[in-house]
Amino acid sequence: MKTYLVGGAVRDKLLGRKVNDHDWVVVGATVQNMLDQGFEQVGSDFPVFLHPNTKEEYALARTERKSGKGYTGFEVLSDTSVTLEQDLLRRDLTINAMAMGEEQQLIDPYGGQQDLAAKRLKHVSPAFAEDPLRVLRVARFAARYFQYGFSVATETMLLMKNMVAEGELEHLVAERVWKETARALMEPNPEVFFAVLRECGALKVWFAELDPLWGIPNPAKWHPEIDTGVHTMMVLQQCAKSSDKLSIRYAALVHDFGKALTAPDKWPSHHGHEKLGLEAVLALSKRLKAPNECTELGLLMCEFHSHIHRAFALKPATLLNVMNRCDAWRKPQRFADLLTTCRADARGRTGFEDTPYQQADYVHRAYMAANQVDVQSILATGVKGKEIKLCLDQKRIESIAKVKNELKLD
Structure with a gap:
C-alpha cells in the first residue's frame, strides 16, 4: 500500500x-x-x-x-x-x-x-474524448493559466472540436456546466474560457445567446473595438480586475445580449437593445440554472446600463425611477454592484480602459442623498395611502436635484 x-x-x-x-x-x-x-x-x-x-x-x-x-x-x-x-x-x-x-x-x-515547460494544455490520451465535461475544464484551465502564457495544444483543440461536432456536450447536465462556468468566471482571465469554447464550437451549444455577438458592430465613436463580442470580453476583463463577485462578472457577460436581436439594417445603432436582451438573459440563466443573484443583477445590468451611462443627462425624476425599479432602497448592495458593472462596461472599450467613470459617483451620491429622506417626517404631516409614496418620491427627487445642482450638471 x-x-x-x-x-x-x-x-x-x-x-x-x-x-x-x-x-x-x-x-x-x-x-x-x-x-x-x-x-x-x-x-x-x-x-x-x-x-x-x-x-x-x-x-x-x-x-x-x-x-x-x-x-x-x-x-x-x-x-x-x-x-x-x-x-x-x-x-x-x-x-x-x-x-x-x-x-x-x-x-x-x-x-x-x-x-508545463512548453506552457501547453495537452490531453493525456484519446480517452479524453469520453468525457465531454473535459471541454469545459480545459477552457477553464486556459482561463486560469493564461497569465503564465499557457494555451490549448493544437491536437487537443482538434479533439475538442470533434467532441462538439459529435454532440457529446449536449449530454452534459446544467449543474455541471454552471459549476465549471462559475469557476471560470472567477479566474484571472475569464474571457479566455469563452474564447476557447468559441474556437471549438462549444459556445453555441450552451451559450447560444452569447455566441452571435461576435461580428455585430457598434458605433466606432463610442466603441473603437467595434465588435460587440470583443467588447463583452473586454468588459469581463475589467470586471476581473475590479471585483471578485460572481454576480458582477455574470452581469458583464450578459449585459449586451440585446444587440444580437436588433435589426441589422439599423446597425451599428442598437436602439432598444436593453429591453430586447431581457428574455435572452433569462433563457441563458434558466439553461445554466444560474443562481438568482446572478440572474437578477444580469437583468438589471441589461436593462439599465444605458441609463447609468447617461445619468448626467437624466432628469432627477427619471433617475429616481431607475432607483425604484432596481429596488435600490431594499437592496443597496445590489445597486452598488450594478454601478460597479457599469464602470467596467464603460472601461471595456479600446482606449477607455483607464477613463474615470464619474456617472457612477454621481448616481451613488444621488442615491445616498435620496435615501436620507426621512419617511417618519412625511408620515407626521398626516398624509396617508398613496399620498405617502408620492410625497416620498417628491422629496427624493428634490434631494437628487440638489446633488445635481451642486455638481453643476444642469
Whole structure:
C-alpha cells in the first residue's frame, strides 16, 4: 500500500503557485484497508475517503471504461491490481497526470513536466474524448493559466472540436456546466474560457445567446473595438480586475445580449437593445440554472446600463425611477454592484480602459442623498395611502436635484 500526491497539487507546486487542496491516490489498498485505518468513505460511484485528521481526499487507484453518454457513463474498476500509471492515464491533461511519492520524487509517465515547460494544455490520451465535461475544464484551465502564457495544444483543440461536432456536450447536465462556468468566471482571465469554447464550437451549444455577438458592430465613436463580442470580453476583463463577485462578472457577460436581436439594417445603432436582451438573459440563466443573484443583477445590468451611462443627462425624476425599479432602497448592495458593472462596461472599450467613470459617483451620491429622506417626517404631516409614496418620491427627487445642482450638471 503506497500513497501519492496527485493532480493539481503537483502541478501548482511545480509552477510555484500556492497549493490549496491536496488530493491523494492510494495504490495496493482495499476499501476495508482504508476503513480499518479510520478513513471515512464518501461517494458511492468509486472509493474516495476523507483522512481522519486532515479531511483531505484519498482515492483508491482506479481505471475507467466508457459505458454510456455524458460524463457519468463510465464503469469504474478499483482494486489492488490497478497501478499508479493506470490511474494517471485516465486523467484529462498531462499537467494533471503527475504524482509525487513520499520521498517527494516526481512521477511523470506522460510528459506533464515537459508540457508545463512548453506552457501547453495537452490531453493525456484519446480517452479524453469520453468525457465531454473535459471541454469545459480545459477552457477553464486556459482561463486560469493564461497569465503564465499557457494555451490549448493544437491536437487537443482538434479533439475538442470533434467532441462538439459529435454532440457529446449536449449530454452534459446544467449543474455541471454552471459549476465549471462559475469557476471560470472567477479566474484571472475569464474571457479566455469563452474564447476557447468559441474556437471549438462549444459556445453555441450552451451559450447560444452569447455566441452571435461576435461580428455585430457598434458605433466606432463610442466603441473603437467595434465588435460587440470583443467588447463583452473586454468588459469581463475589467470586471476581473475590479471585483471578485460572481454576480458582477455574470452581469458583464450578459449585459449586451440585446444587440444580437436588433435589426441589422439599423446597425451599428442598437436602439432598444436593453429591453430586447431581457428574455435572452433569462433563457441563458434558466439553461445554466444560474443562481438568482446572478440572474437578477444580469437583468438589471441589461436593462439599465444605458441609463447609468447617461445619468448626467437624466432628469432627477427619471433617475429616481431607475432607483425604484432596481429596488435600490431594499437592496443597496445590489445597486452598488450594478454601478460597479457599469464602470467596467464603460472601461471595456479600446482606449477607455483607464477613463474615470464619474456617472457612477454621481448616481451613488444621488442615491445616498435620496435615501436620507426621512419617511417618519412625511408620515407626521398626516398624509396617508398613496399620498405617502408620492410625497416620498417628491422629496427624493428634490434631494437628487440638489446633488445635481451642486455638481453643476444642469
